[in-house]
Amino acid sequence: MATSLPIPIEFRLPKGWQAVPPDAAGAPGAAFVAIHPATNRPGFTTNITIDGEHRPDAASLAEIADESINRLHQAATTVSLSQRTEFGSADAPGLTQVLRVTTLVEREHTELIQCQVYLSMSDVDRPQERAVIRLSLTAAEDNFKAVIGDFQEFVASVRPESPGSA
Secondary structure, rough: OOOOOOOOOOOOOOOOOEEOOOOOOOOOOOEEEEEEEHHOOOEEEEEEEEEEEEEOOOOOHHHHHHHHHHHHHHHEEEEEEEEEEEEOOOOEEEEEEEEEEEEOOOOOEEEEEEEEEEEEEOOOOOOOOOEEEEEEEEEEOHHHHHHHHHHHHHHHHHEEEEOOOO
């Protein structure tokens, strides 16, 4: 069953992307899924997912990103970290990591690249309370360069939902 985000956000999908129900996309833990139908291949379509959680602990974004890598290891043949970059400020930190993933798709080993962006947002009234949102792009290796610009455009549009918007 699709999950909800710990805080409401708003964003804009780039042209060519289509929102789909997370359960139908095989991503029941996600709050939102979009696919890029032009990159469809048997058993896999390039996708963007959004999920998030409240983090009452003091784990760094790097530690949270490492948790994600460990979860991927359970589902994939191999997972390797290609790049990790921290950005933002102490009040609004972020982290981007790029992973190379080998997994079975339609009984064949398939090389995927996953770009994950972590955004940490603290509660203004209770700074010890924070939400961490993860935005992920997963694409076949040969499609990644064609869609990374769309993902960057998407990430740049993400913001906390403004009052009165729905």
